[in-house]
Amino acid sequence: MQALQDEICTGLTTLDGQEQFREDSWQRPEGGGGRSRVLREGGVFEQGGVNFSEVWGETLPPSILRQRPEADGHGFYATGTSMVLHPRNPYVPTVHLNYRYFEAGPVWWFGGGADLTPYYPFAADAAHFHQTYKQVCDRFNPHYYSVFKHWCDEYFYLKHRQEARGIGGLFFDYQDGQGELYRGPQADSEAANYSQQIGTVPARDWEALFGFVQACGRAFLPAYQPIVERRQETEYGDRERQFQLYRRGRYVEFNLVYDRGTIFGLQTNGRTESILMSLPPLVRWEYNYQPEPNTLEAQLYETFLKPQNWASWTDA
Amino acid sequence: MQALQDEICTGLTTLDGQEQFREDSWQRPEGGGGRSRVLREGGVFEQGGVNFSEVWGETLPPSILRQRPEADGHGFYATGTSMVLHPRNPYVPTVHLNYRYFEAGPVWWFGGGADLTPYYPFAADAAHFHQTYKQVCDRFNPHYYSVFKHWCDEYFYLKHRQEARGIGGLFFDYQDGQGELYRGPQADSEAANYSQQIGTVPARDWEALFGFVQACGRAFLPAYQPIVERRQETEYGDRERQFQLYRRGRYVEFNLVYDRGTIFGLQTNGRTESILMSLPPLVRWEYNYQPEPNTLEAQLYETFLKPQNWASWTDA
Numbered sequence: 001m002q003a004l005q006d007e008i009c010t011g012l013t014t015l016d017g018q019e020q021f022r023e024d025s026w027q028r029p030e031g032g033g034g035r036s037r038v039l040r041e042g043g044v045f046e047q048g049g050v051n052f053s054e055v056w057g058e059t060l061p062p063s064i065l066r067q068r069p070e071a072d073g074h075g076f077y078a079t080g081t082s083m084v085l086h087p088r089n090p091y092v093p094t095v096h097l098n099y100r101y102f103e104a105g106p107v108w109w110f111g112g113g114a115d116l117t118p119y120y121p122f123a124a125d126a127a128h129f130h131q132t133y134k135q136v137c138d139r140f141n142p143h144y145y146s147v148f149k150h151w152c153d154e155y156f157y158l159k160h161r162q163e164a165r166g167i168g169g170l171f172f173d174y175q176d177g178q179g180e181l182y183r184g185p186q187a188d189s190e191a192a193n194y195s196q197q198i199g200t201v202p203a204r205d206w207e208a209l210f211g212f213v214q215a216c217g218r219a220f221l222p223a224y225q226p227i228v229e230r231r232q233e234t235e236y237g238d239r240e241r242q243f244q245l246y247r248r249g250r251y252v253e254f255n256l257v258y259d260r261g262t263i264f265g266l267q268t269n270g271r272t273e274s275i276l277m278s279l280p281p282l283v284r285w286e287y288n289y290q291p292e293p294n295t296l297e298a299q300l301y302e303t304f305l306k307p308q309n310w311a312s313w314t315d316a
Numbered sequence: 317m318q319a320l321q322d323e324i325c326t327g328l329t330t331l332d333g334q335e336q337f338r339e340d341s342w343q344r345p346e347g348g349g350g351r352s353r354v355l356r357e358g359g360v361f362e363q364g365g366v367n368f369s370e371v372w373g374e375t376l377p378p379s380i381l382r383q384r385p386e387a388d389g390h391g392f393y394a395t396g397t398s399m400v401l402h403p404r405n406p407y408v409p410t411v412h413l414n415y416r417y418f419e420a421g422p423v424w425w426f427g428g429g430a431d432l433t434p435y436y437p438f439a440a441d442a443a444h445f446h447q448t449y450k451q452v453c454d455r456f457n458p459h460y461y462s463v464f465k466h467w468c469d470e471y472f473y474l475k476h477r478q479e480a481r482g483i484g485g486l487f488f489d490y491q492d493g494q495g496e497l498y499r500g501p502q503a504d505s506e507a508a509n510y511s512q513q514i515g516t517v518p519a520r521d522w523e524a525l526f527g528f529v530q531a532c533g534r535a536f537l538p539a540y541q542p543i544v545e546r547r548q549e550t551e552y553g554d555r556e557r558q559f560q561l562y563r564r565g566r567y568v569e570f571n572l573v574y575d576r577g578t579i580f581g582l583q584t585n586g587r588t589e590s591i592l593m594s595l596p597p598l599v600r601w602e603y604n605y606q607p608e609p610n611t612l613e614a615q616l617y618e619t620f621l622k623p624q625n626w627a628s629w630t631d632a
Contacts, residue, residue: 024604038603049603160588249595256572257582266573272476273604279565281602285595287354287365288340 001081002035004099004217005052008083009037011221012050015228018043021050026271031056036274040281044232046088049277053270054079060104061267063260067174067183074105080112081217082261084278085224090244091231093118093125093166094251095224096278098261099213110209111173113148114220115156116227117166117251119244121299125227126167127313132223133170133216134311140212143198145311147181148172150191153307154184158254163305165254169223170216173260177204190307243297245284252279317397318351320415320533321368324399325353327537328366331544334359337366342587347372352590356597360408360548364401365593369586370394376420377583379576383490383499390421396428397533398577400594401540406560407547409434409441409482410567411540412594414577415529426525427489429464430536431472432543433482433567435560437615441543442483443629448539449486449532450627456528459514461627463497464488466507469623470500474570479621481570486532489576493520506623559613561600568595 009021019042027033034053039045056077059065065072080100087094099112116129130149137144152171157164174183182195255262255278265275291297325337335358343349350369355361372393375381381388396416403410415428432445446465453460468487473480490499498511571578571594581591607613 036603040603047603160582160591245598252568252599253572253592256569266476275476276569276601277603279601281600282561283568283599283601285592285597285599287352287356287363287593288589 001054001079001099001101002052004214005035005037005050005081007218008081008097008220009050011225012039012045012048012085015225016042016044016048019045021048024274026274028055028270030058030269034271034274036271036277038277042088044087044089044092044228046086047281048083048085049274050081050083051274051277052079052081053274055268055270057268060102061264063263063267064102067185068104068107068109070107071104076102076104078102080261082278083220086248086280087228087232089232089234090119090236090240091122091234092228093231094248094280097217097220099217100261101210101213107176108206109174109176110213111175112213112216113152113155113169113171114216114223115152115166115169115171116224117247118300118304119247120240120296121304122227122231123310123313124315125231126304126308126310128226129167129169129223130310130313132219136212136215136219137170139215140208141181141201141204143181143194143201144172144212145170146194147191147198149311150189150194150307151182151184154186154189154191155260156254158250158258160257161250161253163250163301164307165250165305167304167310168307175209177206177209242284245282246286246289247300248280248283249285252283255279317370317395317415317417318368320530321351321353321366321397323534324397324413324536325366327541328355328361328364328401331537331541332358332360332364335361337364340590342590344371344586346374346585350587350590352587352593354593358404360403360405360544362402362404363597364399365590366397366399367590367593368395368397369590371584371586373584376418377580379579379583380418383501384420384423384425386423387420392418392420394418396577398594399536402564402596403544403548405548405550406435406552406556407438407550408544409547410564410596413533413536415533416577417526417529423492424522425490425492426529427491428529428532429468429471429485429487430532430539431468431482431485431487432540433563434616434620435563436556436612437620438543438547439626439629440631441547442620442624442626444542445483445485445539446626446629448535452528452531452535453486455531456524457497457517457520459497459510459517460488460528461486462510463507463514465627466505466510466623467498467500470502470505470507471576472570474566474574476573477566477569479566479617480623481566483620483626484623491525493522493525558600561598562602562605563616564596564599565601568599571595 032055097114348371
């Protein structure tokens with residue numbers, strides 16, 4: 001997880017071209033700590049944060065114990081790397097990734113994923129992002145992409161807005177190499193249906209899952225960098241900037257109301273500044289905003305904030 | 317509750333001097349509706365929202381049923397007025413009020429309060445706000461202010477920041493005229509301690525509690541207007557504006573992570589735009605911000621974001 005943080009930060013510094021990451025190391029009184037890296041006011045990134053943390057303690061919070069009752073009464077160890085990038089140019093999408101590993105008594109599991117949140121609708125970008133991750137998934141298991149793509153659509157959903165956060169990507173949790181791929185709470189979701197159709201997949205050992213998570217982590221730069229490179233020089237005006245600031249509000253709403261990582265961090269007395277490093281540097285709310293019909297902003301809502309089969313999109 | 321919305325909007329329109337409130341009426345599919353009024357880009361107020369709502373349904377959400385198990389299995393009726401004002405000038409504090417009334421089967425209760433969130437530290441403003449509400453409380457019950465002031469300090473607290481949201485005011489809930497004044501969850505809080513010392517207060521009937529809530533509602537303009545009038549012409553620069561935008565982030569964090577009204581609204585399928593009207597129009601987050609020592613910003617943190625006995629403050 002530390003190596004992943006290092007690789008990503010090196011790649012992003014090159015991509016940004018102007019600013020460096022600054023690091024804070026921190027310790028958690030109850031056990032463990034981390035290192036938080038932030039890049040601010042860069043050439044490409046208005047703000048980017050890449051966190052590594054490694055924490056341990058006496059007991060997992062109730063929200064996780066409900067999903068993993070076997071961990072009750074045991075100490076836990078958790079480590080992960082997470083990242084959120086808020087680009088300056090509204091044509092460059094915001095992106096998030098997180099990979100994490102837990103051990104508690106008799107159980108261990110991996111979780112994580114990566115997802116893209118565009119402000120302006122470019123099907124080619126969405127397709128590139130999904131296709132990159134699909135290729136990684138397909139090297140490990142032919143069912144991974146289908147389940148984890150739909151799980152991502154299910155997870156990054158703002159119920160109170162009836163909107164997806166963005167165009168999705170991959171999301172998975174509680175991957176211990178046993179049983180069904182989908183281990184989420186929504187028994188009637190598309191991810192759950194796919195997983196049930198497949199049935200129990202062949203058992204995977206720790207190394208195989210670790211290999212998959214590593215491969216996903218390494219796929220981030222190839223998935224995101226080409227999108228930045230083709231959008232970062234696009235000229236924009238106040239209209240696009242205002243729309244970007246408005247849409248960033250949804251990111252805040254998601255992270256504070258729904259996000260599992262944020263809630264875990266706040267519940268386990270994590271370092272608040274590192275947990276909330278994912279929040280955008282500048283955000284706008286506007287009462288009752290509706291995009292004008294037949295604009296790019298409307299197209300974002302109509303097509304890009306609803307689940308689509310981006311991996312099979314073609315330019316034809 | 318509708319009359320309270322009308323009175324407050326009339327007063328605020330005069331105070332603003334430039335803009336009017338615009339109203340949207342809405343209906344809730346499961347029963348009831350409301351009217352939301354927003355003033356934007358005014359002379360004093362960058363944004364102000366005053367909501368009235370009246371909703372009913374088959375069952376209260378679990379978060380309320382845990383506090384009022386007698387309501388389980390009964391339909392409910394809930395009505396309330398809430399307001400948040402975000403002034404433009406950083407020397408003018410943000411203010412919030414909410415009064416609400418519930419009925420469900422055999423039980424009914426009132427809740428509500430008002431609290432002030434300054435960006436710059438003026439003890440005279442904090443004292444005026446508290447003294448105004450203390451005078452109202454003292455007309456009804458000599459213990460109201462002590463319990464409801466401490467309950468407000470307990471409620472408007474950001475645990476993950478270890479900070480008060482502002483300088484407080486009044487907060488109360490589940491007031492049905494029976495038993496102890498404090499009905500909150502923190503058995504060891506100052507509000508709970510005060511309430512226990514007092515013991516059971518003489519039973520109050522519905523009219524007496526309604527009168528108290530009405531009097532609190534009518535005290536809002538006298539509590540807030542003088543503060544606006546003495547601060548709104550103060551000149552400010554980018555430093556003060558940036559600090560205001562940064563501190564507004566705490567308002568967002570509180571409302572999305574902790575606020576009972578927001579959670580009730582989202583859980584009962586309320587109108588999202590009306591519920592989130594409380595969020596500020598422009599907000600900034602900054603990683604690891606710390607105020608410089610010996611500045612007004614530092615003084616805000618040191619004195620104004622911790623509970624103080626503002627009602628007995630004197631200029632001496």
